[in-house]
Amino acid sequence: MKELEKQKIPCLDREIVACCVCGAEPPDVPEFVIQTFPIVRCPRCGVRRVSPRLTPGALRQYYDAGYWKSPDSVMRGYFDYAGDEANIRLTFKRRLQRIQRHTKSAGRWLDVGCAYGFLLLEAQNAGWEVGGVEWSEHAATHAPEAVRARIKVGSLLQADWPENHWDVVSLWDYLEHSQNPKADLEKAAKLLKPGGWLSVIIPDPGSWLARWMGARWEEYKKPQEHLYFWRFRNSCGMIV
Numbered sequence: 001m002k003e004l005e006k007q008k009i010p011c012l013d014r015e016i017v018a019c020c021v022c023g024a025e026p027p028d029v030p031e032f033v034i035q036t037f038p039i040v041r042c043p044r045c046g047v048r049r050v051s052p053r054l055t056p057g058a059l060r061q062y063y064d065a066g067y068w069k070s071p072d073s074v075m076r077g078y079f080d081y082a083g084d085e086a087n088i089r090l091t092f093k094r095r096l097q098r099i100q101r102h103t104k105s106a107g108r109w110l111d112v113g114c115a116y117g118f119l120l121l122e123a124q125n126a127g128w129e130v131g132g133v134e135w136s137e138h139a140a141t142h143a144p145e146a147v148r149a150r151i152k153v154g155s156l157l158q159a160d161w162p163e164n165h166w167d168v169v170s171l172w173d174y175l176e177h178s179q180n181p182k183a184d185l186e187k188a189a190k191l192l193k194p195g196g197w198l199s200v201i202i203p204d205p206g207s208w209l210a211r212w213m214g215a216r217w218e219e220y221k222k223p224q225e226h227l228y229f230w231r232f233r234n235s236c237g238m239i240v
């Protein structure tokens with residue numbers, strides 16, 4: 001705990017929950033432990049996850065202003081997300097252009113885990129009607145005014161958009177942070193129009209780098225925020 005305090009990472013409440021994929025309880029023995037957080041492998045479906053993990057209330061605190069401007073972004077959040085706006089928007093613009101090759105025309109775009117809404121800005125500039133959902137109240141309320149009103153604060157599961165509404169749903173660097181990625185994917189599928197595009201970017205624990213690094217893999221270094229590690233093989237969208 002002292003190590004976490006030194007790095008200004010909040011030490012918050014934890015909970016044990018069943019596996020979101022198959023419902024199995026976590027095993028007693030972890031595969032390894034990162035910063036006092038056990039990483040376990042589900043005995044039934046094999047998904048790797050953090051257990052015990054931070055509670056929803058603790059996660060609300062965790063994604064505060066200090067997450068987006070962090071003194072040690074390897075251990076927590078971003079060095080300066082808002083200050084890096086130009087670079088982030090350039091990356092998002094390139095991804096958006098790749099997806100637009102498939103969608104042909106602009107329609108409705110939902111970004112899940114939209115942070116400060118930078119993708120929403122790019123999509124809006126390209127003619128899309130946009131919406132976002134963001135767990136971090138700090139990020140959502142500090143989004144640029146042009147898109148702030150388009151962002152719902154909270155979880156995707158709480159969001160009340162109608163079904164069959166969106167042409168594109170993007171989950172970029174989101175599912176590993178999700179408290180229930182399976183339910184989020186099911187909700188995203190309902191929100192998408194038939195024939196819509198789901199775009200997912202997720203760290204792959206089956207990649208050669210992850211397998212070579214083992215417990216030292218960078219994505220395991222943030223067990224407060226990265227809750228699930230799973231391979232996403234059958235995406236109907238694109239993985240950039």
Ligand SMILES: [Zn+2]
Nearest residue numbers: 019022042045
């Ligand atoms: Zn499982």
